[in-house]
Amino acid sequence: MSQSKLPRVRNHIARAAAEQLDWVSYSARMSDALRTVIPHERCCWHTVDPGTILFTGSVNQNIGCSGSWLAHYEYEVEDVNKWAFLAHSGRLAGAMSLDTHADLSRSARHRSQAEYGIGDELRVSLVSDGIYWGAAAFLRDADEPCYTAEHVAAIAALAPALATGLRQSMLHEVQTAVTTLDYGPGLVVFDAAGNPESVSPAAERWIDEIVEVPAPSTPIESKVVQAVAARARAITPGTDPLELAARSRVRTRSGAWLLLYGTRLSGAEDGRTAVIIQPATPHEIAPVIAMAYGLSPRECHLTTLCIQGRSTKEMAHAMSLSVYTIQDHLKSIFDKTGVRSRGELVGQIFLEHYAPRWEPAASTPSGWWASGID
Known part of the structure; x- marks a missing residue:
């Protein structure tokens, strides 16, 4: 593999992110683009909730695994290169062959799927600005060469750009049909x-x-x-x-x-x-939507205050900042979300993602603030 291919792949990632693809289309595009630097016969992509690092969606290519299998080996069994560990540790990526010292059978995950002709596995956690948004794995057939340290370094170097594109793509619908609330919990x-x-x-x-x-x-x-x-x-x-x-x-x-x-x-x-x-509820989804736009924790907090209808003076008091600093932060938020006013911001964060599809559900549990992978 040539390191000279990485700039070309980065450019491909940037172009795909600019096309406003939904995340399923984005992951398919990335699978094809990465094949030039990360050879693979099978792969999978997962989105995660950045507040709890639990899966929120999945796409598999040429590989089948049940939800119970995936949950068991990712959340319950000790093994090498679990995605949450890669995200928390800052390593971002790891190859099973390297981390088992060329003995794949040392991995419980590999032992459970070896009979299907699966060989080495290269995993990457997609972290953007310290926030864990998704995960991907690339797999080789059993008779294909194992991944090398160069492959690990390449996917780790590309991970932040992949994560940013995935974060942005999660704001776009996978299909245009609108769902109406006609059944309960x-x-x-x-x-x-x-x-x-x-x-x-x-x-x-x-x-x-x-x-x-x-x-x-x-x-x-x-x-x-x-x-x-x-x-x-x-x-x-x-x-x-x-x-x-x-x-x-x-x-x-x-x-x-x-x-x-x-x-x-x-x-x-x-x-x-x-x-x-x-x-x-709006309170539950507003933080994750705000972060998907690339807002900082302080900007996420300020966006929530906007949704609550607070005045500039009230925001300044709540955040122990000056009115002028609040105005500077609001300008940055407007630039990132592509709006020109607080009214448009509330429409972008709240109305577009919530009001057209749901009537408020009664007696729902209170939300929580997604603060990254801490």
């Missing part, structure tokens, strides 16, 4: 071992709108649902009293937003968990 129940017990009809309908390519074989095998359930099982009782860790904000095919949250159930059988699926 859905429920999926799992036993203590993580086996599905039941799924409500409403949950099946919501899951059908989540972006997963190919679609899960059954609604309960949704990678997004299984990730939330795995996180709920993994949380030590009493350590997350507000149940914020097992939550995920998910944008559907139509551009609407869902909130999925997992919880332990009490009763005769200890260890059972449930995943609840319902429309997300």
